[in-house]
Amino acid sequence: xxxxxxxxxxxxxxxxxxxxxxxxxxxxxxxxxxxxxxxxxxxxxxxxxxxxxxxxxxxxxxxxxxxxxxxxxxxxxxxxxxxxxxxxxxxxxxxxxxxxxxxxxxxxxxxxxxxxxxxxxxxxxxxxxxxxxxxxxxxxxxxxxxxxxxxxxxxxxxxxxxxxxxxxxxxxxxxxxxxxxxxxxxxxxxxxxxxxxxxxxxxxxxxxxxxxxxxxxxxxxxxxxxxxxxxxxxxxxxxxxxxxxxxxxxxxxxxxxxxxxxxxxxxxxxxxxxxxxxxxxxxxxxxxxxxxxxxxxxxxxxxxxxxxxxxxxxxxxxxxxxxxxxxxxxxxxxxxxxxxxxxxxxxxxxxxxxxxxxxxxxxxxxxxxxxxxxxxxxxxxxxxxxxxxxxxxxxxxxxxxxxxxxxxxxxxxxxxxxxxxxxxxxxxxxxx
Numbered sequence: 001x002x003x004x005x006x007x008x009x010x011x012x013x014x015x016x017x018x019x020x021x022x023x024x025x026x027x028x029x030x031x032x033x034x035x036x037x038x039x040x041x042x043x044x045x046x047x048x049x050x051x052x053x054x055x056x057x058x059x060x061x062x063x064x065x066x067x068x069x070x071x072x073x074x075x076x077x078x079x080x081x082x083x084x085x086x087x088x089x090x091x092x093x094x095x096x097x098x099x100x101x102x103x104x105x106x107x108x109x110x111x112x113x114x115x116x117x118x119x120x121x122x123x124x125x126x127x128x129x130x131x132x133x134x135x136x137x138x139x140x141x142x143x144x145x146x147x148x149x150x151x152x153x154x155x156x157x158x159x160x161x162x163x164x165x166x167x168x169x170x171x172x173x174x175x176x177x178x179x180x181x182x183x184x185x186x187x188x189x190x191x192x193x194x195x196x197x198x199x200x201x202x203x204x205x206x207x208x209x210x211x212x213x214x215x216x217x218x219x220x221x222x223x224x225x226x227x228x229x230x231x232x233x234x235x236x237x238x239x240x241x242x243x244x245x246x247x248x249x250x251x252x253x254x255x256x257x258x259x260x261x262x263x264x265x266x267x268x269x270x271x272x273x274x275x276x277x278x279x280x281x282x283x284x285x286x287x288x289x290x291x292x293x294x295x296x297x298x299x300x301x302x303x304x305x306x307x308x309x310x311x312x313x314x315x316x317x318x319x320x321x322x323x324x325x326x327x328x329x330x331x332x333x334x335x336x337x338x339x340x341x342x343x344x345x346x347x348x349x350x351x352x353x354x355x356x357x358x359x360x361x362x363x364x365x366x367x368x369x370x371x372x373x374x375x376x377x378x379x380x381x382x383x384x385x386x387x388x389x390x391x392x393x394x395x396x397x398x399x400x401x402x403x404x405x406x407x408x409x410x411x412x413x414x415x416x417x418x419x420x421x422x423x424x425x426x427x428x429x430x431x432x
Contacts, residue, residue: 054369078325
């Protein structure tokens with residue numbers, strides 16, 4: 001079977017990799033000059049299989065006013081003359097309910113732990129995959145007692161959902177956090193505790209994507225990548241996708257997989273598919289580590305600041321922030337300055353902060369935090385979209401499941417809670 005995969009970020013590439021492994025012919029199409037150059041390029045580097053609680057939860061409500069008013073807020077809303085932005089925000093607020101958040105967590109944990117199994121299998125199958133992988137474990141630190149208590153309840157809730165002998169989470173006090181990660185000593189007086197998850201990993205998403213792409217292309221000579229190729233639309237005839245209109249002309253195949261990140265909503269709209277995807281703009285900086293003893297070994301998340309830290313070989317990756325304000329990928333200097341100030345405060349001697357590489361990318365988010373996976377209402381069109389900040393984490397399970405479905409097999413992991421219900425005009429799996 002010939003499958004055209006639309007989008008060469010980590011989600012599209014993992015899908016293409018598994019399709020090629022299964023013996024399908026794959027054509028990967030992307031508007032960029034190379035692979036993984038948008039949201040996958042310099043993300044946080046964390047593989048958070050167990051820490052998947054969505055942004056949309058009841059704790060958002062008391063934070064709304066500070067988020068709206070503070071220029072250094074970790075989440076910032078910049079209103080646009082775009083009804084889709086306002087619709088997404090209203091749907092997001094509707095998802096900030098305990099029942100919805102718990103249901104989303106349950107589904108994301110299933111997908112996350114499936115990805116964890118696949119990652120470890122992949123590293124055995126592809127031992128030469130060079131992506132700065134580390135079985136680092138993750139420590140989420142909290143700056144106030146109420147947030148830590150909420151985290152404790154979340155840990156207890158998740159323990160009843162995961163049947164995995166390797167999974168455990170431990171709630172620590174401040175001293176125990178510093179004991180687990182001595183590089184956090186500079187924050188000793190500011191953190192009240194944390195949650196340690198030993199089973200989490202870290203890796204460079206860009207290098208991971210490039211490595212899998214090389215293996216996809218090597219699987220068969222007919223597998224190819226069409227870069228610098230803009231995707232203009234999908235051609236439909238009698239409820240079936242019959243081609244993709246691109247700057248290189250009409251492309252045709254036996255099946256089509258939409259994995260175009262934030263652009264997916266635009267491509268689906270003329271079909272009457274209202275995919276509830278809107279960009280959450282995130283930022284990162286990467287700095288060379290100058291003192292390995294002062295840099296974190298664990299993957300660290302500062303919960304209040306919504307900032308993550310990961311060691312990727314000899315570099316420190318610092319990422320975070322969510323700007324809800326349109327499709328521009330331009331780096332806002334003040335947002336990058338916020339990241340830099342937080343990194344200097346948390347790990348002052350860890351890296352050479354005079355030599356940073358700054359980046360901004362658009363995370364394709366649904367209001368609830370659940371991606372949309374599986375068959376569309378149109379024959380031959382499949383969806384692997386809307387992963388938000390968990391694209392790297394969930395990419396393997398999503399890609400494996402879509403390759404299974406396209407090949408007529410039962411998916412590696414159950415996709416209930418992620419599928420698009422009904423026909424054209426439906427809002428999708430984001431609803432709770």
